[in-house]
Structure formats: C-alpha cells, structure tokens
Amino acid sequence: MSRLGPDFLPRAIATIALYPEPRSAMLPILHLVQEQNGFLTEEGMAHVAELLGLSQAEVYGTATFYDMFFTHPVGNYLVSVCTNIACLLNGGYELLEHAEQSLGVKAGGTTPDGQFTVEEVECIGLCGNAPCLTVNWRFFGDVTNEGFDSLVGDLTAGRLAETVPPHGTLCRVRRTVGLEAAAAVESTSVPELESGERS
Amino acid sequence: MADAPETSTDTVSITVDGKVIAAQPGEMIIAAAERNGVYIPRFCYHPRMRPVGMCRMCLVQVKGPRGFALSPACYVAVAEGQEVVTDSPEVKKAQDGVLEFLLVNHPLDCPVCDKGGECPLQDQTLTFGPGETRFVEEKRHWAKPINLSDLVLLDRERCIQCDRCTRFADEVAGDPLIEFVGRGASIEVNTFPDLPFSSYFSGNTVQICPVGALTATPYRFKARPWDLEQVESTCTSCAVGCRVAVQSSGAKLTRYLGVDADPVNHGWLCDRGRFDFEAVNSDERVTAPLVRKGDELIEASWGEALAAAAKGLADVTKLHGKGSVAVIGGARLPNEDAFAWAKLAKVVLGTDHVDCQLGDGLPAAAVLGLPRATIDDACRAPVVILLGPDLKEELPVLYLRLRAAAVDGKTKIVELTPHSTGLTRYAAASLGYRPGEVALLARALVEGGGGEDADVAGVSAAAIAAARELISAGNAVVVLGRPSLAEYGSSVAEAAGVLARLPGARFLPALRRANVHGALDMGLAPGVLPGRVALADGRDWFGREWGALPAEPGLDTLGILTTAADGRLQALILLGADPANDFPDRQLARRAIAGAGFVVAVDTFLTDSSRHADVVLPAATYAERAGTTTNLEGRVSRLGQKVTPPGVAWPDWMIASELAVRLGGDLGFDSLESIWAEIERLAPSHAGLTTATLSARASRDGVVTPLPAAPTEATADTDDEAAGADATGEAPVNRPALLSFAAPERAGDVPALDSYSLRLVTGHKLYDSATSVRRSPSLAGLVAKGKLRVNPYDLDRLGLTTGGRIRLQAPRATMVLEVVADAGVPRGSASLPFNLPSEPAADLIDGSLAVNDVRIETT
Amino acid sequence: MATTVAPIVTAHIGTPDSHTLRGYLASGGYEALRKAVTTMTREEVQTEVDTANLLGRGGAGFPAGRKWSMLRKADPTYLVVNGDESEPATFKDHMLLEEDPHQIIEGTIITAYAIGAAQAFIYVRGEFALGIERMTQALNEAYGHGAAGNRIFGSDFSLDVVIHPGAGAYICGDETALLESLEGKRGFPRIKPPYFPAVMGLYGAPTIVNNVETMSNIPWIVVNGGAAFAALGEPQATGTRLFAVSGHVKKPGNYEVELAKNTFRDLIYDPRFGAGIRNGAELKAFIPGGASSFWFGPDRLDMALDETKVKGEGGSMMGSGSIIAMDSSTCMVRAAWRLVRFFSRESCGQCTPCREGSSWLDKIMYRIEAGDGRPDDLDLLMDVCDNISPGVQWPSRWPPNMTTICPLGPSIPPPIVSALGMFRDEFLTHIKDGACPYG
Numbered sequence A: 001m002s003r004l005g006p007d008f009l010p011r012a013i014a015t016i017a018l019y020p021e022p023r024s025a026m027l028p029i030l031h032l033v034q035e036q037n038g039f040l041t042e043e044g045m046a047h048v049a050e051l052l053g054l055s056q057a058e059v060y061g062t063a064t065f066y067d068m069f070f071t072h073p074v075g076n077y078l079v080s081v082c083t084n085i086a087c088l089l090n091g092g093y094e095l096l097e098h099a100e101q102s103l104g105v106k107a108g109g110t111t112p113d114g115q116f117t118v119e120e121v122e123c124i125g126l127c128g129n130a131p132c133l134t135v136n137w138r139f140f141g142d143v144t145n146e147g148f149d150s151l152v153g154d155l156t157a158g159r160l161a162e163t164v165p166p167h168g169t170l171c172r173v174r175r176t177v178g179l180e181a182a183a184a185v186e187s188t189s190v191p192e193l194e195s196g197e198r199s
Numbered sequence B: 001m002a003d004a005p006e007t008s009t010d011t012v013s014i015t016v017d018g019k020v021i022a023a024q025p026g027e028m029i030i031a032a033a034e035r036n037g038v039y040i041p042r043f044c045y046h047p048r049m050r051p052v053g054m055c056r057m058c059l060v061q062v063k064g065p066r067g068f069a070l071s072p073a074c075y076v077a078v079a080e081g082q083e084v085v086t087d088s089p090e091v092k093k094a095q096d097g098v099l100e101f102l103l104v105n106h107p108l109d110c111p112v113c114d115k116g117g118e119c120p121l122q123d124q125t126l127t128f129g130p131g132e133t134r135f136v137e138e139k140r141h142w143a144k145p146i147n148l149s150d151l152v153l154l155d156r157e158r159c160i161q162c163d164r165c166t167r168f169a170d171e172v173a174g175d176p177l178i179e180f181v182g183r184g185a186s187i188e189v190n191t192f193p194d195l196p197f198s199s200y201f202s203g204n205t206v207q208i209c210p211v212g213a214l215t216a217t218p219y220r221f222k223a224r225p226w227d228l229e230q231v232e233s234t235c236t237s238c239a240v241g242c243r244v245a246v247q248s249s250g251a252k253l254t255r256y257l258g259v260d261a262d263p264v265n266h267g268w269l270c271d272r273g274r275f276d277f278e279a280v281n282s283d284e285r286v287t288a289p290l291v292r293k294g295d296e297l298i299e300a301s302w303g304e305a306l307a308a309a310a311k312g313l314a315d316v317t318k319l320h321g322k323g324s325v326a327v328i329g330g331a332r333l334p335n336e337d338a339f340a341w342a343k344l345a346k347v348v349l350g351t352d353h354v355d356c357q358l359g360d361g362l363p364a365a366a367v368l369g370l371p372r373a374t375i376d377d378a379c380r381a382p383v384v385i386l387l388g389p390d391l392k393e394e395l396p397v398l399y400l401r402l403r404a405a406a407v408d409g410k411t412k413i414v415e416l417t418p419h420s421t422g423l424t425r426y427a428a429a430s431l432g433y434r435p436g437e438v439a440l441l442a443r444a445l446v447e448g449g450g451g452e453d454a455d456v457a458g459v460s461a462a463a464i465a466a467a468r469e470l471i472s473a474g475n476a477v478v479v480l481g482r483p484s485l486a487e488y489g490s491s492v493a494e495a496a497g498v499l500a501r502l503p504g505a506r507f508l509p510a511l512r513r514a515n516v517h518g519a520l521d522m523g524l525a526p527g528v529l530p531g532r533v534a535l536a537d538g539r540d541w542f543g544r545e546w547g548a549l550p551a552e553p554g555l556d557t558l559g560i561l562t563t564a565a566d567g568r569l570q571a572l573i574l575l576g577a578d579p580a581n582d583f584p585d586r587q588l589a590r591r592a593i594a595g596a597g598f599v600v601a602v603d604t605f606l607t608d609s610s611r612h613a614d615v616v617l618p619a620a621t622y623a624e625r626a627g628t629t630t631n632l633e634g635r636v637s638r639l640g641q642k643v644t645p646p647g648v649a650w651p652d653w654m655i656a657s658e659l660a661v662r663l664g665g666d667l668g669f670d671s672l673e674s675i676w677a678e679i680e681r682l683a684p685s686h687a688g689l690t691t692a693t694l695s696a697r698a699s700r701d702g703v704v705t706p707l708p709a710a711p712t713e714a715t716a717d718t719d720d721e722a723a724g725a726d727a728t729g730e731a732p733v734n735r736p737a738l739l740s741f742a743a744p745e746r747a748g749d750v751p752a753l754d755s756y757s758l759r760l761v762t763g764h765k766l767y768d769s770a771t772s773v774r775r776s777p778s779l780a781g782l783v784a785k786g787k788l789r790v791n792p793y794d795l796d797r798l799g800l801t802t803g804g805r806i807r808l809q810a811p812r813a814t815m816v817l818e819v820v821a822d823a824g825v826p827r828g829s830a831s832l833p834f835n836l837p838s839e840p841a842a843d844l845i846d847g848s849l850a851v852n853d854v855r856i857e858t859t
Numbered sequence C: 001m002a003t004t005v006a007p008i009v010t011a012h013i014g015t016p017d018s019h020t021l022r023g024y025l026a027s028g029g030y031e032a033l034r035k036a037v038t039t040m041t042r043e044e045v046q047t048e049v050d051t052a053n054l055l056g057r058g059g060a061g062f063p064a065g066r067k068w069s070m071l072r073k074a075d076p077t078y079l080v081v082n083g084d085e086s087e088p089a090t091f092k093d094h095m096l097l098e099e100d101p102h103q104i105i106e107g108t109i110i111t112a113y114a115i116g117a118a119q120a121f122i123y124v125r126g127e128f129a130l131g132i133e134r135m136t137q138a139l140n141e142a143y144g145h146g147a148a149g150n151r152i153f154g155s156d157f158s159l160d161v162v163i164h165p166g167a168g169a170y171i172c173g174d175e176t177a178l179l180e181s182l183e184g185k186r187g188f189p190r191i192k193p194p195y196f197p198a199v200m201g202l203y204g205a206p207t208i209v210n211n212v213e214t215m216s217n218i219p220w221i222v223v224n225g226g227a228a229f230a231a232l233g234e235p236q237a238t239g240t241r242l243f244a245v246s247g248h249v250k251k252p253g254n255y256e257v258e259l260a261k262n263t264f265r266d267l268i269y270d271p272r273f274g275a276g277i278r279n280g281a282e283l284k285a286f287i288p289g290g291a292s293s294f295w296f297g298p299d300r301l302d303m304a305l306d307e308t309k310v311k312g313e314g315g316s317m318m319g320s321g322s323i324i325a326m327d328s329s330t331c332m333v334r335a336a337w338r339l340v341r342f343f344s345r346e347s348c349g350q351c352t353p354c355r356e357g358s359s360w361l362d363k364i365m366y367r368i369e370a371g372d373g374r375p376d377d378l379d380l381l382m383d384v385c386d387n388i389s390p391g392v393q394w395p396s397r398w399p400p401n402m403t404t405i406c407p408l409g410p411s412i413p414p415p416i417v418s419a420l421g422m423f424r425d426e427f428l429t430h431i432k433d434g435a436c437p438y439g
C-alpha cells in the first residue's frame, strides 16, 4: 500500500480544501502518507505531487527538509532521545547510550526485528522533565535507565497501545468541522482508485 | 544629436564608494554598481532570475538609520540618496569570510575540473582569497558525479548551493525537476529518485552554474577553457535565432553558450540548439561533390560536378522550357545565400517554382504581408493569441519568453489549438478545435454570431465567449504558424485573415526552420521577389537590373511535388532540403524525387532525399562560414565563422555563383559583402540596412527589418545606378511597395467525421528524426517513441485502454503503436508526433486532403 | 523579592479538564470572545491591546498592538499563530497547547476579529502530537459551541481556523520560514525587504504572525481591559510572562511571573519557582533567554526580568523566555558545543556563513572538547564567529550584527563567545590536557 488508500485519500482531499492554495496541505498530507506507510514511499510522494499539482521533485525536496519525514523504513517504535542542553545537563547522553545498549542499535539504526528505531533528537520541549524522549512522538519525561527498560517492556507487550499509536500517526483526532468546502468533500464518496493500487 | 538631459524622475542617484551614480528606480545595488564600473562579487545573483540572497558574497555596506550595515547588494534596491561602500575593510573581511566558508567543503580539484580557468570561485579565491586554509577537519563527501539527466551531470562536492540551477528549472524553464534535497550542511541538489531532469532547457543550468558542479556530457573533459576560441553568432536550430557564443578547440566545435540578447533569448538556449553542433563535427558529412554513375554516387571534382549539374538542368530546360525546373528548400541557408539562389532560380533558370517552406508553413503572403510584432511586443501585449505549433517543441526559447510573460502577468494567452501544447497550462483560455475548422473558430471568436450557444469547430459557445472577452482589449499579438501538419495550411491562413481584423492586431510568425523567414524575405517562394515584394509588383524594379523574370507565379512545394510525381516537372534542385522526410506527405515526396528526371541536391549529409540525387554538392554549414540570418521577428543578425568546412565543401552562395556561370549567367557576386550590397539596394524591406549598420556594436542583438525609417513607398533614387537607369532614357522606376496579405476566400467545409474515425493532428517534437539530431550523439538517444494521444472519452468509446497497443489505419499506411489517454486532445481527434523515427505521422498524411482521418483497432 | 499576582495565561492550568470545553467554560472561557464580537468594534479591541502594551512572547518582543496597526490594507489578510516552539529549553508553548488549547483558540479568534483576518492558521510544532490532538479536539468543540466558524456567537463575524502541523524543523519558528512552510515549501526564511509579514506574508497577502503565548493573553486583556494589564510590571515591560526554567535547578518548570518586578534570582532560587541549585551546588552560569542568548554569570542574577535592561545593560536578551541554570559540575566547552551543534543541525542551509560556519564551529568545538584542540583554535573560533556576526565580542552587545538572511546566523556565536569569554581557562585546560577535565 503505497499511494493513499481509501482510509486516507478522503482525509487528504478534505485537508487540501482547508487551505486557500493546495500546496499548503503538503505537510499534513505527507504526515498521512507516513501514517499509512510508516515512511514516505516514492509512490506515496508521487501521489501527493499528483494531488497538489506539483512535480515529484518538489514534494521530495520539501519533504526531506523536515526531520519527522523518513524516506526509508523505520521501526514500529521510533524512540527519539533528546540530548540538547537541558537534557545534556541531566543525563541525556547517558540515556541515549543506555538506549543504544539495551536495544543493541546505534542512534539512527533499527533493531533487526524492525521493532525499534533509536534516534538522537534536538530539544523536544519537555525540558522540565529532562532527560526525556518520545516514542512515536508521545512524550516520556524523567526517564531513568530502569524506566527506559520497563518502557520498552511495556511497548513490546502492547501495554501502551492507548498512549502510543503506531509510528507515523500524528493526530488521532479528526477535524469534523469547518470550511464548507472541506465538509462537502468529506461527505462525498472515495474518489476512484485504480484497483491494483490498493492492497 | 545631443541626448536630452536625464530628468530626475527617471533615475535615482546613489553614492557608491564616494562616487555619485545614476541608477534605475527599482534596480538592485549590484546591477547599478556594475553598470557604473564597480563589480561586486557574487555567486547566487543572476540578472535574469529572482534574487535569493543565499551565497552572501555580495555583502556591501549600506547606510541606514543606525549607520552603515552589511547588506546584500543583490537584493537591496537602490533608493535616492543611498550611500553604499564596497571597498572598506569591513566589506573585504565579510567577503573573504564568505569565500573561506565556501571553500571549507569545496574540493581542491581545479586542475581536473571542467570549470577550471573560467570559475568565479577559483577566480575570486585568487583575487580576494586567503592564502592558506584554516580548515583542518574532514571535508563533506558525496558519492562521485551523478547523472541528473542524459545531458547533465552533478558533482555534489563542488556545489555551493547557490540555487541557480534549481531556480532556473522552476522559474525560467517551468520544469521543477531538480530541487534542494535535505537541509543545512547536508543540502544537495537532486532529482526525485530515478526521475531524471529531462527538461528541454537543462543545458542552461550547466552554463549558469558558478562552479564546476554541473557539467554537460557533450563537453565534459573535451577541452580546457584556455584552449577555446570563441566567436559570437546566432543559433540556427530554429527560427527564434538565439544569440550564442560558438566555441572551438582546434578544428572542432566544442561548445555553444547562450549570449544574453535582451530582445531575444535572455542568455538561454534550448538543449537542441546548444548541443546539435555535434552534427557539424560529424564524420558523415558530405565532404566532396558526388555525381551519379548508375546506382552509385561517385566522388568528383567541383568542376565535374558543376558541369554535370549545369548540363542536366540546361538539357531539361532546353527540352521542356523554363518552367520545368523547381527549387525546393533554402530555409537552412543564410540570407546572402538564399538571395543568390533566388536570383539563380528566378533569373538564370527562369523558374518561379521555388519554395523554401516544405509544405509545413503558410502561404508566403501570410508570413510576409501581415503587420509584424517582435517577441518583446508579444510579451507586453495585453493578449497573445496562439495560432501555431506547440512552441515548446518547435520554438523553445519563444516558449520560454511567452511562458515568463504569462507567469508574470504581463500578458494573457489565448490559444487556438487542435491539441494541448506546452503553453496550455499557462493559457488564460485554450480552445481545442477540430482539425480543419480553425477558420470557423476564428470567425466565431472575432465576429460572434453563429448560433449563440452552438459549438463551433468543437469548441463550446461559452469557451468562445470567454476567449472573446479576453481579446476584447485589442492590440493582440497573434503568434502564427501551423498548429497541425495534417490539415491544410490555407485554413490557418484564412483564420489569420480573420484575426487580422481585430483592432491593433499584429503578427509574430512562428515557422520553425532556422532561416525560413530570411529565405522568404530573400524571395525563395513562389510569386515573390526579395524584400517582401510580390512578383507582379517588383517585376519592373528588379527587371531593370536582373532582366526578364518568370511571367507567372510558380508552384509551392505541394504543387511542385505533385507535378514532379506526375512526370510533368523534370528537374528538382533540393537546397538543403529533405522532403522525403520533412514534407508532410512523405509518400508524395518520395514519388516526386523518383519521378523527376534530374535531381541536384545541395546538402551537408546524404539524406533520404539527397541520396537519390544525380548530383550532390557539399555545402558548408553554420559556424563554418559567415553571413546573416533572419529570425521570426524579421531580425537580421550575424553568423560567426569559427571552423572551416570539411573537405571541399563550399558556402551555398558560391555554389550558386559557379553554377550560374556554367548555365551561361552571372550573378555578379564575389563576396558576401557584394551580395549584401545588392540586397540593401534592391530588397525594399532591407533598404537602409548596410553592412556597416549590421556590424556596428549597437546591432549586436540584430536589427529588425524593415528599419523604422525605411521607405515602404516609392522614393526617387539618387544613387548612381538610378542615374544610370535614367540615362537610358527610360522612365524612373519606383521601389515597389511591401506586399500585403489579402485574406483568402472562405474555403469550403471540411468533410464530416464518421463515428469510427478520428481526425489526425500532428506536429514536431523537439527531438525528432532531423539530421542535426540524428547526427548529434548526445541528442540522438533522447528521441522518444511515438504514441497516439486520444481523448479518454474516445478511448472508452472505442473500447481501448491507455497504454495498450493498437493498429492505426490510414489510407496511406497502417502502423502498430501505443495509445494513451490525454484529455488535452479534443474528442474526435488523435494526436501523433509528425517526425519521430518510429511511428511517424508523416507516413500517414495525404497532402491533397484538407484533413486526414484515421481509424483505430485493437491489435 | 518576588512579587505575586494572579496568573493570566496559566490561570486554568491545573484545573480539572483544563483542555476540554467543559473545563474551559467552567473558568469563564469564551466570555472574552463573546464580549469582543458582540459588544466591541474591531478598533476597540485593537485599542485595548495597544493600551496593554503586550509585547510579543515569541522572542522578538515586538508590541502586538503596534504590529497589528502595521497591517497593509488589502483583501484578504491572514492571521498565523506561531506554535512551533523549538528553541532549546523552551517548553512553555508546549504546555499551553496541551493544557489550555481553548485559550489559544479564543485569543486567535479575537485577534482575527480585531485585524479583520479572512482565515487563521495555528502552526503547531509537529513533534507536539498530543498538542495537535488537543488543539484539534478543542477546535471541534469551539465550532460546536458557536465560538468558531459561521456567525460567531450570533455576530456577523465568521472565521475558519486551521490547525497546521509542522514536521520537524526549528527554523520554521522564524516567522518568514513558518510562512514558507505553511505554503507547503521548504522552511527557508525569506529575504528582507519586505521586512514584515504585515506587509507581505502568506501567499503575498498581509499577515499577522503572533506567538501562542501572545494569543493566550488576549482573552484576559479583553475581559479586564488593557489598562489592567499595563498596570502590571513596568510601562516598558507590562503584564506577566511565562518562563521556562530548566537545567540544574531543583524544581524545573514553567512559571508565570510579573515582568520587571521579578529577577532572574527569583526564578532560579525562589522556592515557588526553581527553588535553587540541585545538590547544594553553586550556580556557575545561566542562559537568560534561550540558546541564542549570550550567557550570564551569577553576578547578573539580580537583573530584573525586563527586556530593555537585559538587552541594554546585559547585552543579551530574554528571547523565548527560557532560563537554563548550569552548576559548577558543568563542562562549559561541552555545553557550548552542544548548542552550536544544535544550530548546525537546524541551519536551513541557505546562507553560506550559517550553513558552513555552524558546521565548522561544531567540528572545532567537538575537537576541543574531545581533547584534540590546538592553541590556535581559540582565535580561530572567535574569527569564524566574527565572520558570521561581525564585531561579536565579550562582554556581549545587543543586537548582534549579521551577514545572513535570518537571525539564526548570529545566534550561533553567543554560546561560544560566552563560554570563551567567561571560561577561557576551561578551553585551555582541554587543549593542554588533551582531555575534558569533567570526564
């Protein structure tokens, strides 16, 4: 499944309608591609280009500017450890090292089972609870080494499914209101898809 | 005449390094300073593109409310009283700093870099730069050069992120296929994965890259800049006539660079124009005269070949009369040569069956006789009406200019076209008409009327009304050429006659061959004489010097080929023309060449036409000879000679002169200057345009004819010659008036389309089977396969799927090819490129029909 | 001595369900909006904000009322709210987005009313997933409540608000980069002139860009009047402000205090706020206004929280309102390196000095911290900094000069120049010993 499928295409079209100019929907729609596919597949980016009336290079060039977009597969859990100043002062690098050791991958890498990707990130704005990290962009503060290990345990056991949605899911709340144009599109049926492109 | 003093409202005075200079309001400091002799270093700034201020090399001090502050000269506009300092220690430190920053990650591979020797980064490092590097860390590394396209390579380590190539692709070419990828220090220029930078204009990025990051495959490692010699010239790949610098190394052409001619190309070239010089270097050029011995063409001396040609032509004339010889071609000749050949044909051979357009143009009077506009006029017109070919494919830099004008909101485009073109997406209105019915559409557009809500030519009344609203402002410029080669050109001429009635309408002809407009000006067309004069009107004026001229207007190419195929015309001269490939009805052309008893070809290669000739005379081509050429505006500009012709090839005018002598005539020319003097003297449209004017510096961008002051009406002659004429006792002869276009009669209706058929539409692709493309290795591989484009509605109706293979049937031929759905093709039509090596529409066309219909079957 | 006033922007935080409509209404939510659109003219709202002298809370500290009055007359105009908060150690907007989304929406709609915006966009940092969800939920509720959308509270003012997610790029906090990003492009800051989005902003239309906290102040000002707001603090630094205190303090967190009446010492040492340095250690230095500000030593602790003083006397800035305390166990080379590395990773890449300079400085600093420094490096560091921000020096001066398009360029030197200025010995020890003395 690479192009936006029936669960996502209507959302994408409704999103475009929110803006005076279609291109503005670029980032929200790329998030949708990532929510569907786990990363920005080439077909997914090409589909975005089609929807926004842009060249594929324009979509690719824009997407690669932003850290949250991946053009290669990442694990089911993206563990982002902050090492910026407040965390540095409170053991951020030690936490990152621990994460690398305990998962057995270097920052930037993914565990062989495809479960965890560890990355080092810049300040994620939870400095009052340093050191901190996010898993699939859900925040965890005051993380000790033991805390990290039990977090991994909880994730693996599926105990955090409520808090931590699958990687790529930015917003679980649907916009249900607003622009007439968007509302109109939302209520219409899914535009035709070429059958081969669903999976 | 003294210049009027400049008024203060027109200029802004600013102080640069203590000197007061006059600047244009709104211009950037960098440009104002440069015009006044102060060069501010820069990398990202390019005068033809939006400033981005990225490289920061142009930092200068500008005085503001809080004293002098460093500001980029490339995007700070001049303001009255502004104080600028470009040479202070602060400025020097800032610029040195930027240069050092640029070099920290730049490889020091100048000795093997193509840009070495002409690299602004290298130059500025030598001029300004710090001697030793303070950077001890490891440089950024990228995998070695990557192919952005078949023509352009990128070495990312050398890239300094100036945004020139990416800006060009997006802003100028409209092909945003290369982009910055990544962020910060890891930013790179790249394409979408596996989607090449296939733009017709990609070579420009190589030219404007300020370092050696982008290189063109045809030039890579071929030469070092200091070995190159250069001459300014005019590109002759199409009729836009872009100004170029032609460079050679040794005896070979190595590179073309665009020259910034303000009225024409703004420094840009299309890739065909930039790279098809490779054909000039080709080993397959005809280098010696050839004479047929049985089935073979055998090398001969000029004497033998010219004698054979003269004998063949004289025999035919003796036996069948003067009208038995015809001359086809000449659109690839410079003006002087076209003039010499026109004189040879019309005076020495005494035939008016002369035509430089190969049935893919318009009646000569429609090109020569309508009020003309320049490219600038079109770009500034309230509305441009496009009634011609896909400019992106046929006249690429005109496409660039019009695209920019439309994108910038300087003009609006209204397009009358039988299939979507490169400009369709920029057009305010695009009326997709049914082939053959464009005159009806033009009438409905200009006159209104018709059934108020009836479709006309397949276009809805609402669309016509909307377009009428757009052109109602008046002063439209009509870009006039052949929208499709599968319909009669006369229907387009008829439409032009209708559009000519729009108040203030002017025309920019859009025929594509390099000097077709010059050849028409020089009289290489039936019924006209040099200088845009009708044969009847100019008979006395020219006759006085030239002697007897043909009694009646001759045949055009279609007429010539039809007559020759029937055996009623006995000799053909092919003047750099390959009708067997280029004439819309190829089958007719092939029969005609076979049917004519005697064929002489003047050519640079053996083509499908010239290889059947009885005598082949090798011609020198552009860059091998001097002369002038005329673009579609009527702009005469100079050609530069850079290399010598291969073997014993001659310039065409010399061939004409020598042939004339052997036919018992004397053209009276011994140099290009002597020809030009006669053009200037006799050709009314070129009166006043002397060699001196043409070679003046002010004429660097060429001179548009006729000159504004040129007499278009009769004036008394005062020169010696006129006096001589008077001395004979004859009444003085007046210079004839320029011809004007009389709109043709309303043609009959085209036949109705049956529901099983589709009406054929065809035009050229930029990369086609032309000799210059085929013989240029870098371009030959870019030629695509022909696909039939059909409206999705018809595809559905006929039960076909996009991408499927179909059998295309026409009375002339059947071919199997791929069909694709394209909403840009109106219902009921089918579009196929004219001249691709495989699946050419040219094989399908019957030139005797107003329109050509085809049928599609599944295979 | 710290003064206390009733909080303005954090009034609801900690109340039950502060992020829901129910919770918000329980503490008087949306009354300001109702008052504005049903009883006040646009000009009256503008006047109150002008009177309040509310300084922008996004970092540049420009008076909101004055900014609004600069809006070029044209149709349409837009309002864009900057919730991209990514400045290291700044986490105040993060809290507001998650805990009090309705207050932001209410402030946004009042502002849109005041400036006559055709549409409002709230750009939320992509990594704030929960914030985005809460904002979206709150927006759904606000429409349902009649506070957004068509004919707000029965007035003839209608407005669509869009929550726009970012995707991870610090530079998009810069207002012109943010607009580019909102247009669906790479976040490249725009060249100036034109200097203000109020003249040419989103899609070239006049646009007001204000910070999330700035917006959060608007409802209070409408309810209580601009004069009441201006009565807090000092005339040039009115109202309260939310400060993010982090680093080696006992109680890191966001604290709302009255401006000008409080000092850095209050924020770091007052038991209600930072509560002093952990483990009984000494304060070595603190960063007064986010990663881009010049550092202060303990001698500046008693400086009032007043931007004019911090800039004028201190040669630094309060910037994004984040204060980072570093105790005596901190390796200053390492701290400065980490900040420089941040800028190097976040440089958008347009300007040569920023793109190349930041990564060069990152490499030199890393080398020194790792023990591979050379004696020449210290002069080199200063000179490279000088090539990015000409005239940069210690003691510092505000504002720094720049050679770049946006202020990120001149933000690179302050950590290095501060650390070198205050702790040159530590650099020398690293170089001499070939190792970090702090291990």
Ligand SMILES: Cc1cc2nc3c(=O)[nH]c(=O)nc-3n(C[C@H](O)[C@H](O)[C@H](O)COP(=O)(O)O)c2cc1C
Pocket: C055, C056, C057, C058, C059, C060, C061, C062, C064, C082, C083, C084, C085, C086, C087, C170, C171, C172, C173, C174, C175, C176, C209, C210, C211, C212, C214, C406, C407, C408
């Ligand atoms: C590099 C850089 C990053 C910035 N980041 C933010 C930010 O995260 N949030 C913010 O509100 N303003 C940020 N700003 C300031 C904005 O450009 C702008 O001044 C502010 O959003 C205006 O809102 P205000 O007037 O309400 O403060 C940043 C500026 C720069 C140069």
Ligand code: SF4
Pocket: C171, C188, C189, C346, C347, C348, C349, C350, C351, C352, C354, C355, C404, C405, C406, C407, C408, C409, C410
């Ligand atoms: S200073 Fe840095 S971040 Fe700002 S525009 Fe220039 S390169 Fe981008």
Ligand code: FES
Pocket: B041, B042, B043, B044, B045, B052, B053, B054, B055, B056, B057, B058, B059, B072, B073, B074, B075
């Ligand atoms: S030339 Fe001005 S910044 Fe590049």
